[in-house]
Amino acid sequence: MNRRQIIVSSFVLGIAVLLMGCSGGLKTPTLAFGKPLPDKYNSPDGMTLGKDNCIYLSMNNVNDFTHPAKVLCITEDDQLEEIVQLPAHPETGVASPLGLVFASDGNLYVSDNQSFASEKPGLSRIIKVTMNNGKATGCKVVALGFNMANGITTKGDRIYIAETNLNAGKPHKSGVYSFTLAELNSESPIVVKGLGDSHLITSFVTKNEDHPVGANGVAFNSKGELFVCNFGDAQVLKFIVDDNAKVQSQEIFAQGGGMMSVDGMQIDKEDNLWIADFLGNAVVKISPTGEVMIVSKNGQTDGANGELDAPSECIRRGDRVYVSNIDLTYGDNKADKVHTMSLIEL
Ligand SMILES: [Ca+2]
Ligand SMILES: [Ca+2]
Ligand SMILES: [Ca+2]
Numbered sequence: 001m002n003r004r005q006i007i008v009s010s011f012v013l014g015i016a017v018l019l020m021g022c023s024g025g026l027k028t029p030t031l032a033f034g035k036p037l038p039d040k041y042n043s044p045d046g047m048t049l050g051k052d053n054c055i056y057l058s059m060n061n062v063n064d065f066t067h068p069a070k071v072l073c074i075t076e077d078d079q080l081e082e083i084v085q086l087p088a089h090p091e092t093g094v095a096s097p098l099g100l101v102f103a104s105d106g107n108l109y110v111s112d113n114q115s116f117a118s119e120k121p122g123l124s125r126i127i128k129v130t131m132n133n134g135k136a137t138g139c140k141v142v143a144l145g146f147n148m149a150n151g152i153t154t155k156g157d158r159i160y161i162a163e164t165n166l167n168a169g170k171p172h173k174s175g176v177y178s179f180t181l182a183e184l185n186s187e188s189p190i191v192v193k194g195l196g197d198s199h200l201i202t203s204f205v206t207k208n209e210d211h212p213v214g215a216n217g218v219a220f221n222s223k224g225e226l227f228v229c230n231f232g233d234a235q236v237l238k239f240i241v242d243d244n245a246k247v248q249s250q251e252i253f254a255q256g257g258g259m260m261s262v263d264g265m266q267i268d269k270e271d272n273l274w275i276a277d278f279l280g281n282a283v284v285k286i287s288p289t290g291e292v293m294i295v296s297k298n299g300q301t302d303g304a305n306g307e308l309d310a311p312s313e314c315i316r317r318g319d320r321v322y323v324s325n326i327d328l329t330y331g332d333n334k335a336d337k338v339h340t341m342s343l344i345e346l
Helices: 003-022
Strands: 044-047 055-058 068-076 080-083 098-103 107-110 125-133 135-146 151-157 159-164 172-180 202-205 217-220 226-230 234-239 247-255 263-265 273-277 282-286 292-297 311-319 321-324 342-346
Touching: 044 311, 044 321, 055 098, 068 217, 080 135, 098 159, 107 135, 107 151, 107 292, 135 292, 151 226, 151 292, 159 217, 159 247, 159 282, 172 226, 202 247, 217 273, 226 263, 234 273, 247 292, 263 311, 273 311, 273 321, 282 311, 292 342
Parallel strands: 044 098, 098 151, 151 217
Antiparallel strands: 044 055, 055 068, 068 080, 098 107, 107 125, 125 135, 151 159, 159 172, 172 202, 217 226, 226 234, 234 247, 263 273, 273 282, 282 292, 311 321, 321 342
């Protein structure tokens, strides 16, 4: 290109960017709660909407594990309330919750991902928090042996949980386990064994060797179809599973489209998938037909003004989307001292 061509093409690019801005293509998030989180809440992650319309939130605290991990709720008027402090793992001395979900028994099931606390495989767990009228009445470990327990969801009398790393060499493999509530409520916890375990309903490969991070967000839509995020490949898989959690079919539902990764996922009442793109610093909406829309996105930041800062989960409540900025040191992100959640008005 000569100088004139460069000037013209820069001008055209400038107009295009301006038009995107004018059409309101990307939404600008603000600070949830109008201020940063206190140090005792330093790494928010998984969220689920309760029947009481509170958003239940895993406060993982990986940025400073000296503060114990808790489950909080975001009330309808945006107050943060503590539900329970989770039991520390006997070997690592911490709990490290990611996904959480209410099952049909009314109790909360929480993924405790110990891979942030120790390099030793197999330490991650499922913790059941017994709930009564919005109050936690106890915690019990109901399953053990995961390497990286991550997203968790439910359908009928079953729990489905993403295992982000099956620890099976190259290429990177991950998958989804399913358990009945009855299995999880026996006297002794279930111990999973990885590939070959009868509870593992599917396993798949992540091709991206720069980011060998697999199954992450998991969620069912209103038709009972199961969606699973494959983080490193920026890919969402769709599964048809029967009531016994046998996979009948699977396909790639969405991939790429501006997404750099797919971390936590929640599905709204209109069957839109809401996905946190950790690597892309973005919040993504995927329509029921698989159309990928980047709703909000920004560069690297500490998040002090409400920007997305390594977001790991987002959830819609009414016309607002709440975003957990886990702000974990990974990829281009460096954990910083400003702990935040973002809010996007639709
Ligand atoms: Ca996650
Ligand atoms: Ca931050
Ligand atoms: Ca950061």
